[in-house]
Amino acid sequence: MISSAPDTISLTYKVKLKFTSMKGVHGTTAAIAQKIQEEGFKPSSFGRAGSGVYFWRYFSNDEYAKYLAHKWWEFCNKTGNYNKINGDKRCCFIVVKFQSDSLNLMDFSHGLLRENIRTLILNKLDALKSISDNNLTEEEIISGLFSTYVKKIEYDAKVTFDAIIADVPPPKGATGKVGKYVGSCAEAIVVMNLDIIQSIEYTEAV
Amino acid sequence: MAIDIDLAATKALEELNEMSVTELLSEVKSNINDPLSVAIRELISLREDEYSQIENQTYSYVKSGLTYASLNETSYKTVKAANVEQYIPLAS
Numbered sequence: 070m071i072s073s074a075p076d077t078i079s080l081t082y083k084v085k086l087k088f089t090s091m092k093g094v095h096g097t098t099a100a101i102a103q104k105i106q107e108e109g110f111k112p113s114s115f116g117r118a119g120s121g122v123y124f125w126r127y128f129s130n131d132e133y134a135k136y137l138a139h140k141w142w143e144f145c146n147k148t149g150n151y152n153k154i155n156g157d158k159r160c161c162f163i164v165v166k167f168q169s170d171s172l173n174l175m176d177f178s179h180g181l182l183r184e185n186i187r188t189l190i191l192n193k194l195d196a197l198k199s200i201s202d203n204n205l206t207e208e209e210i211i212s213g214l215f216s217t218y219v220k221k222i223e224y225d226a227k228v229t230f231d232a233i234i235a236d237v238p239p240p241k242g243a244t245g246k247v248g249k250y251v252g253s254c255a256e257a258i259v260v261m262n263l264d265i266i267q268s269i270e271y272t273e274a275v
Numbered sequence: 276m277a278i279d280i281d282l283a284a285t286k287a288l289e290e291l292n293e294m295s296v297t298e299l300l301s302e303v304k305s306n307i308n309d310p311l312s313v314a315i316r317e318l319i320s321l322r323e324d325e326y327s328q329i330e331n332q333t334y335s336y337v338k339s340g341l342t343y344a345s346l347n348e349t350s351y352k353t354v355k356a357a358n359v360e361q362y363i364p365l366a367s
Binding site for chain 1: 279280281282283284285286287288290291292296297299300302303304306307309310311312313314315316317318319320
């Protein structure tokens with residue numbers, strides 16, 4: 070007997086899994102890391118001024134995540150983003166472990182979500198730019214669209230996402246031999262609910 | 276009762292597409308400084324930087340404890356290790 074195909078197939082971009090070892094790394098200055106150690110996580114004090122809280126995701130092998138975290142610190146250093154920060158500017162890794170209970174993750178690497186946000190940007194960006202009188206940068210409008218879209222889904226689906234997963238292309242030349250086989254996009258975890266952070270370690274990048 | 280998340284993603288897109296530009300701009304402005312927006316901007320800036328500014332530089336990542344090296348920064352000692360070959364660019 071041949072069973073008929075289902076009418077709909079669930080797209081599991083909202084992942085509810087039990088991760089026993091999902092972790093993340095953020096690269097920043099030793100001074101900022103120390104401040105976080107003393108005062109705890111606050112989005113406003115985490116990275117650069119007004120930063121969102123995000124980490125490079127990994128599960129057991131931290132090499133690539135730490136490489137990306139170091140690249141971010143290097144980028145901020147080069148572009149002067151740490152100039153206003155007093156204290157030790159050497160690179161420090163903040164390594165967090167996320168709770169292993171079910172998490173509400175929204176994964177923007179999923180094809181449908183990526184397609185939707187691309188459609189939204191293509192449909193609306195020019196019109197939004199034209200009426201914003203150059204008060205907003207393109208990046209501000211796009212990031213605002215991301216956020217508006219996520220909040221709309223949360224409202225419609227009556228869920229609150231603990232974290233958002235966003236894939237980021239790797240640095241030029243860093244894909245190496247493995248990337249062409251398994252893909253090389255790095256995953257950033259943008260943490261919305263700080264309660265999902267179970268433990269924190271601080272490691273100096275030598 | 277919560278509706279299916281897949282439907283919500285499509286419904287959200289439809290709703291935002293149907294919104295007037297003025298309404299949408301108002302929504303965008305109200306969300307522009309929340310943590311997700313800020314983080315997305317930082318990730319965008321990293322993407323831009325990697326593709327536009329560091330394009331011609333060659334980096335090498337070396338695992339020796341927690342040692343990182345950049346080939347164009349002479350202050351770092353570059354050590355090649357077989358177990359991180361995958362991170363060493365093919366072209367230099």
